[in-house]
Amino acid sequence: MQSTIFIRRTACCLVLTAACLSLSGCSSLKSMFSSLSFGADQDEQVEPAETLAAKAMNDYKVGSYSDALTSFQEIIDRYPFSPEALLAELKAADCQYYSGKYAEAKELYKTFEEQHPANEAVPYVMFQIGLCDFVRADRIDRDPSGAEDAVKSFARLLRVHPKSPYTREAKARLQAAKEFLVNHEYFVAVFYVRTKKYEQAKHRLKYILAMYPEAKVAPKAKELLAKLEEGKPPRWGLAKWLPDLTMPDWKWWQSKDDVFEDTGKEAEQAGEQ
Numbered sequence: 001m002q003s004t005i006f007i008r009r010t011a012c013c014l015v016l017t018a019a020c021l022s023l024s025g026c027s028s029l030k031s032m033f034s035s036l037s038f039g040a041d042q043d044e045q046v047e048p049a050e051t052l053a054a055k056a057m058n059d060y061k062v063g064s065y066s067d068a069l070t071s072f073q074e075i076i077d078r079y080p081f082s083p084e085a086l087l088a089e090l091k092a093a094d095c096q097y098y099s100g101k102y103a104e105a106k107e108l109y110k111t112f113e114e115q116h117p118a119n120e121a122v123p124y125v126m127f128q129i130g131l132c133d134f135v136r137a138d139r140i141d142r143d144p145s146g147a148e149d150a151v152k153s154f155a156r157l158l159r160v161h162p163k164s165p166y167t168r169e170a171k172a173r174l175q176a177a178k179e180f181l182v183n184h185e186y187f188v189a190v191f192y193v194r195t196k197k198y199e200q201a202k203h204r205l206k207y208i209l210a211m212y213p214e215a216k217v218a219p220k221a222k223e224l225l226a227k228l229e230e231g232k233p234p235r236w237g238l239a240k241w242l243p244d245l246t247m248p249d250w251k252w253w254q255s256k257d258d259v260f261e262d263t264g265k266e267a268e269q270a271g272e273q
Contacts, residue, residue, distance in 0.1 A: 049079040069095040106132035123164035126157040176250035
């Protein structure tokens, strides 16, 4: 009974509202809807792109990357064709990188490069993509794909922009990533020795010596291969045969004047083997 009364009252209100609207005309209709907020804050002020950019950069400079990212994203959403939008796209990727979100950062860097291939920031973007890959290389006894991708990314930068300000560091990090991959191959060979799969171990060691004779681990690989070919594989103390498990310090290669002979193309081919 109560629900029936409520429905009737609602119907009457609707009829009265319609009658009032028909009498007062369209101006009243516009006035009515302009006064309704539908839950929005009428006092909300949309900040101009310049203000948002200044605020975002201030947050970025002090390491408040989450706040900076929010402002940069607002610029991208509200002012996609403004000069500040280009800065926002690039710095949004930087915010993700310095927040340790490397996968997200890499995608944003790639999007920037795809959308602005002629922009002067592209060499920096390509270098940052390499860094996103480089930091994924953890230990040689784990997935080496981070180092593999870093070799390809840095090699691409060296091939496309060989004279960029990032060339020297890119070459040093590329060499470190290659050394990491050699150590990974050598670790697998030692694992085969441990599990008494000597033929597989010899195959790996021969590959290392043929492809990377200058690698730091090459002397150990040569000695271990000799023992296997003599039929005297080490059975105890295999830990002493292992190389460093983590990424080598790339700064060692940066300090060497004679280590940067590979072209980007040669380095990329090495990374694809």
